[in-house]
Amino acid sequence: MGRRHVYSSRTVLRRILHRPSSAIGAAVLAVLFLCALWPVSWLPHDPFSGDSAKRFMPPFFMEGGSLSYPLGTESLGRDVLSMLIAGSRYTLGIVVTAGLIGLIIGVTAGLVAGYFGGWLDAVIMRIADVQLAFPALVLIIAIVAAFGPSLFNLVLILGIVGWAPYARLVRGSVLSLKEQGFVEAARATGTGTSRILLRHLLPNSLTNILVFLTLQLAELVVLEASLSFLGLGVQPPAPSWGAMIADARQYLTQAWWASALPGVVIVLCVLSFNFIGDELRDAMDPTMRRRSARGDAGGDGVPMPAPTRGTVVGGAADA
């Protein structure tokens, strides 16, 4: 009789695993997270230092390659596969931490700005707007250059710079929710501010936030790789994917795989986040479940999903 929640985490998970794109994405990410947690001592070779006699060995599927260095070696003789696995810890660690930092700051700012409005809103949004429109890369480069490229700085900066889109998003969400009236209704009956924020506004914005988080993580991966490429990210000898590409750049003619392969991993990682984010967005889209809000009088009658005016004339666009 009574259906439980509109969508539970279980149904969402099922949907994600159902679509091929997001299923693969989930699989890839699972593998990568596993790699991130993989202890260094279990790796086939040391990712930090290598045997210079073994430099530039090609991957196993090419002539001269061997299975003991399945993806070949780079300029210092380090095993590419081990480096890739070790690199995942840096990338994912940085990206997830920075993503969460940005999310917490941004969501709080957005909630406050949207709910309280007034000058607070104006100030917060002004700062966000200025920051958002300023090319992120230039900003981050400048700041990282100024403060030095330590891991801690990197995470902090990526996190802090990432708050603005969340704030914008959440504020927009709050504003449209406020207009819907139930917030006013709650306020009119004297519900406290914090309760309104936490119990009403946040859950309704949560879906958007989660979707955005996955997409933001995708962007952060690219950002981190770019910074490492420029030498401003993870410092050698730590094996970040971006730094691997930078290192191997000068040896493009001799060992193209040392540049190409880390890039493939980056792209796979980004695509995975994107696919999952897309699927999350579709799964949580309430318009899939839109029903007619008119037509039936009181009583127990289950309303027929009669086409509303919108559906009649603009139906095709609902898809």
Added chain:
Amino acid sequence: MPDSSNRAPTVTGSTEMDNVLTVRGLSITFESAGGDVPAVDDLSFTVGRREVLAVVGESGSGKSATAMAILGLLPKNARVQGEVTVAGAEVVGASNRELRRLRARSISVIFQDPVTALTPVYSIGFQIREAIRLHDPSLGRVAADARAVELLTAVGMPDPERRMKFYPHQLSGGQCQRVMIAIALASDPELLIADEPTTALDVTVQAEVLELLRALRERVSTSIMLITHDMGVVADIADRVIVMHNGRMVEQAPTESLFGRPTQAYTRELLAAVPRIAIDREVAPPREDQAEEVLRLDDVSVTFGSALGEPVKAVRDVSLHVQRGEVVGLVGESGSGKSTVGRCAAGLLMPTSGQVSVLGGSFRGRPRSTRDLRRRIGVVFQSPVGSLDPKLTVGQGIGEPLRVHRGMRGRPLAERVASLLDSVGLSKNWADRYPHEMSGGQLQRVSIARAIALDPELIIADEPTSALDVSVQAKVLATFRALQENLGFACLFISHNLAVVDELCNRVLVMRLGTVVEEGATTSVLRAPANDYTRALVAAAPVPDPVEQRRRREARLER
């Protein structure tokens, strides 16, 4: 293309040539992910020359789908069967080219929301000229302009040459609708379909537009198919009426017979549900005694500033009071400031000047006392969907005030919620459902249940039934009235619908452009208004009685 001259006569005995529109056995089904939705089922009717046919129905009746089918503008997921013949040409199954020709030459349509129906980035002159040229491509720019001005004059647009350069957002709703009518007439159509042409407009503007349509009918030989849910509009200008319900035609009759002697049960129900200002109704007069005031506004003004433009004075020096147990109506058109006053009364908005005192206290006090105050008032809004948090079940939504203010939990809470649902006519099983599973009427009942949860002494209701179908509205209002009589709360009832206010309120205030122009007992204000504006308002509100409408029209003409 079918050759119309070989057609057999229709059932009614006249040939197609007499009829501008013939619909036979029309069925429309929408295919969607959740299954097929039937919108129209085996519909047949005709529209004759110079006739005004009204198609009446509530939402979900299929009337709009029918209109779109006639134009060939249904979305791709619609399956259409049957025959639709306009000016001799068959629409169902016609090619895009044929359909376009029909739209440019024989059929025109005006829609519900005129401002958004016009392209915002082009001037209205451009859009009218475009319609003229589509009808007659040989006209040059100068000739087309002249004709456009001619059309604008015909639809009563003041200062037409200058307005040609205006953009839609610079015109009012009524003016935009005139432009739409001008565009519709540009193609000299044989059939004009008007889909809820006045629903989005204020009552006084609505009267003007209807007047315009009538006048046009006399002057131009266009037939009109009018789609509406408003029986008053039907009574005003229709010659014949078709009543639709759930995709089927329920009854068809000339206007006066339909209103005077409806044969079908649904028609009778529909007519009975329409609120009207009745001379003979028993509404309790306002209380004479000096009962305690539960709400008082003294010289309240609300000014909305805007960043760059001039500030807007939404409410100016409004004073009103509501006594215990009274139902006071606040009426006005859009922009009158009535909703703003309501929000001040509910403590959702602080007035720029003046005082609001509720139950003896004010909203400007300390948080603790303000909370206590809020506990004793209930609020019901217009949009039923928006009043409830879509993430919470109905039970949780209703229970929230109880939880917050009385700390109720568990069993006692569930029981109270169940009894509240019961008092608004809903089964207690609805407590576990979500808002999106319910219809508008049910949702509004839930909103009412939530509003009365704490036994409030005052309820502020802002257009609580305006978004609902007529029959649903009648039922919800009946529930509301019963509750008010039982529980005895005072109420500030805000609406633009005079008839609804007439049914419910002891006293009424009429607002216009931010001020109160008239106030007094409902019986005197609405039935014998003293103020000119109120008189115009009452006169403009269409009455679902064709005889009465005709009488009013003739009275206006005499003036």
Added chain:
Amino acid sequence: MIRVIAYRLLQTVPTLFGVTLIVFIIVRLTGDPATTMLPPETPPEAVHRFRVQYGLDKPIVVQYLYFLKGMVTGDLGRSIRYQEPVTALIGDRLPATLQLAVAAMCIALVVGMVLGILAGIFQGGRIDSIARLIALGGQAIPTFYLGILLILVFGVWLRVLPTIGNVGPSSLILPSVTLATYLTPMVLRVTRGSILDQLNQNYVRTARSKGMSERRVVGVHLLKSALIPVVTVVGLQIGAALGGAVITETVFAWPGLGQLLVNAISTRDFPVVQGLVLFAAAVFIFVNLAVDLTYRVLDPRIRLR
């Protein structure tokens, strides 16, 4: 309307002011430039001379005022490495970056808008799928990686295009394509979204009901409204182009401002870094102002009351 323009112009002043303050603070926060820039074994008198030369001995507020004065008069200091005025360095390299940015923007706008419009009109069709793939790909492949792959394919394996520096007009091809790939997805997405939004609007229905061809409905009525939001995106993308240029120039050794920045960072040439960041900020603020004003002029709803 003039009022609006003036208001907007005025608004940029505090923003610029704020930016200079932030840049100044950050650069100074990283530590005393004298110690970071000079080799550790420099004798104290040399350090002191350095300080005086760069005005580092004065109180911080005075330093900031000098800084501001420099902003206004166009004096951004001298590069420590090249011993030339920063403005001269920027002036030298600006044309190269402009070439790159303009070329990339053109490609991105053309490809993004055309594909976006088609993808929106034929939603769900093959073009739509292709467009979405391109948008996804452009986003997922980091700019520097794409650059390297292109170098690999066209420079190393096929040997048809130059890959380093600016040796001739064909040198522009690979870098601009790389940068364009970075810019296109956003343009495409916004255009497509805007078209889809407009398709839902009421006036489209009215246009169809007048009996005009679908081509006219889309081409005349819908397009004009749909392209207005795209203008704002152009502004954003110019900002993105600045950032992307840094990477692209590094990969292709393109002699522009981006390369200058990266070099300056690695040699800790703080006047150059400072100057470039300020320059980028100023450019970006004014570009956005221009875009904002253009938007207001284009949209009659805003232009006329």
